[in-house]
Amino acid sequence: MKKDSMIIIDGNSLMHRAFYALPPLTNKDGLHTNVIYGFVNMINKLIEGYKPKYMAIAFDLKGPTFRHKEYAEYKAKRLKMAEDMAEQIPYLKKVVDAMNIKRLEIEGFEADDIIGTLSKKSGKEDVDILIVTGDRDAFQLIDENIHVLMTKKGISEMEEYDNEKLISQYGVTPEQVIDLKGLMGDASDNIPGVPGVGEKTALELIKQFGTVENLLENTENIKKNKVRENVENNKEMARLSKRLATIVTDVPIDAPLEDFTYKEPDYEALYELYSMLNFKSLLDKMKSYPARKEIEGSQQDIVINEIKGEAEIKQLLVKFAKEGRIVFKASQSPHGVPDYIYVSAEGRQYSIAVDEISIPFIKDVMENENIEKAGHDIKADLVSLKNIGINVENVKFDSMIGAYLLNPSKPDYKLRNIYSEFFGTEIKDYESKEGDIRQNYCSSVKAIAELIDPIRENIAKMNMEQLYNEVEVPLIEVLADMEHEGFKVDKERLLELSALYSEKLSKLTEEIYGFAGEEFNINSTKQLSVILFEKLMLPPIKKTKTGYSTDVEVLEQLSDKHPIIEKLLEYRQLLKIKSTYVEGLINIINERTGKIHSKFNQTVTATGRLSSTEPNLQNIPVKTENGREIRKVFVPQNEDYVLVDADYSQIELRVLAHISGDEGLIKSFINNEDIHRRTASEVFGVDSDLVSPLMRSRAKAVNFGIVYGISDFGLSRDLKIPRKEAKLYIDNYFDRYPLVKKYMEDIVKEGKEKGYVTTILNRIRYIPELSSSNAVQRNFGERMAMNTPIQGSAADIIKIAMVSVYKELKARRMKSRLILQIHDELIVEAYKDEVEEVKKIVKEKMEKAFTLKVPLTVDVNAGMSWYDTK
CATH class of the missing domain: 1.10.150.20 (5' to 3' exonuclease, C-terminal subdomain)
Structure with a gap:
């Protein structure tokens, strides 16, 4: 029998995460709202994903705690909260109260202590506890019933820790987290620790002695003289630091577990708050406000017409041919091929199981150039259908692309959000996790069909018909083909580079330690800051809310101040190349094809440039030899092919000349x-x-x-x-x-x-x-x-060129394929017998893509790797 679950949120920690993760947002009255917006979205995500029976949120109160009484300097160096954040706290707490989530704040104690007490108390009642925080101090609370959900990269990504994961990743048990902090201290809380003992040394000592107490009783066994001396001279400081770092679990909380039962929000109060805060997207998503009945009614009106057998499929084909258009969505599955095709035609919704009987008929419809195709994020559908041998022809509409052109700065272009903006009504779409998945798909194709006319009308109003119909929509097919084709990578060479870069990093690490005069965690901003600005006395350049910055920009400004800086820059660059590209590429090679199949995104950048993900090929560094080495692993699929690389020369400056005149x-x-x-x-x-x-x-x-x-x-x-x-x-x-x-x-x-x-x-x-x-x-x-206008126009031109090159290769039935676009550069995997013809096609189509007041010029080269084409 599954146990009940409880989520306990570290309110202050998550507030800070939201503040720094999201750009400044304000309502119509100028009140900053990014903390509230990020916090609420995180709560909704947790509720949707974990469906807890109990919930609580703990906040710090102003004023001293018992730790301040023991150590006056506790948190003394912490910067005052930013005014942009502080002004949001009262409203955030009103929202939390309207959401009917129990809020706890107790004078004299920190949120950590409230969380510690509540989690241990509830855990004894056989409830699974999940502590949500961005503070690693919470790791000390982990036990059989208590896990920690650690926020990463702002608030968008989270990672769950149990006892096993904590030990494997950090090498300490939950209890030893306190010992670790007792030795190394914590600059953010101004916990002193033992001078000269950083994280690495503290871990070594804990591994050898187990606890602070055992260490202090056996200091003669400490191997390093300087460390031994520091520990012996600071025993009381170590004990104090451990006490300060210990989360107490006996805060006077008398409320029974049932008081924390998660209930339905006070929708009326929440509606008023969201309206005042101008949270339109959250208003649209409110599920139980009075308009909900109307929404559910429209959802239930959707009838799924299941199509089975040859006779029914043939009959449906006649409908598609008669209407001349099919709105469709292919169900996404883990194995990359669709299980069902959902379609909308003549105002009705149909589902067709993808099997041996239906595939030939689906193929006939999808490859029929006289039937227009419409969808949402239709590229994903094209790729999945290619995996079963179907090449969709005559794509004419994509609601995601249309919505993007109308406003390219939105955070996402989910179908339900677009539909809500146009019609003011919420729907469930194919991405919804609630309800019947087939019903949601049918809801989606119905919504797409209804969006065609309003989106086209708005595109026309903004004079973007040519951009939409001749560039962005035709580009969908091009990108789908590029994703399907993929780019071959030399795995053996990647493994060699991994070993080579590991060796180089080890050497750089020793050189950095030599310049620093001690070992430390090079990847720790805090420890590096101490080395650079306290020990080596380099001038601090930029101060952040958490201390002095050691980012690349700062290091570059310090490059002539000390030889350690050059080594640090080289170390960081090499570490990124190794982790992101060498190891990253190894992990995503498709076992069946031996290629990487990057995703090319049309709706991410506000300027119109394409982006790529899984992996991001546009960020492969080219200014250093280590970076350029990565390009050597990108090779043709076999010896019958070579790579042809065509690159616009100074296209943005040419666009500037044209626009400025x-x-x-x-x-x-x-x-x-x-x-x-x-x-x-x-x-x-x-x-x-x-x-x-x-x-x-x-x-x-x-x-x-x-x-x-x-x-x-x-x-x-x-x-x-x-x-x-x-x-x-x-x-x-x-x-x-x-x-x-x-x-x-x-x-x-x-x-x-x-x-x-x-x-x-x-x-x-x-x-x-x-x-x-x-x-x-x-x-x-x-x-x-x-x-x-300059970068966006350059993006327009390269997209026109891509469509033109793709169509020409296809029209000539050539074996050569366009496989990559990076900024102003196109790469074609050219069949050896077609290389010269490909060079001419690519150069001509790119140089004639658009008529400017100045000529567009293109450099074309061929080689047996991406590196060789430069």
């Missing part, structure tokens, strides 16, 4: 000049022949910086030159290219007036930051306004 810039491209040399000549006032490599390099930074709306501060940082000198470069640039400056000023003004900017194909991006009262956000908005 600047004659000087246009002339440079028409005359096929080295644009960076020309800019250097103009900016530095020297003849072209006298431009030095340094001048050209700095001019290149100016050219590309202008595209991204760079400031003199940003340029000075990038080039490591005085800000005054950077300003001179930018001023000289605008003096030489005056219409570029005019374009920058005009587009910002236009963006403020309209609320959005557009590309050459009228792709829209809304920029609310332009009207922000916050200067930082407003400046960010101005840079987006300058850059989006």
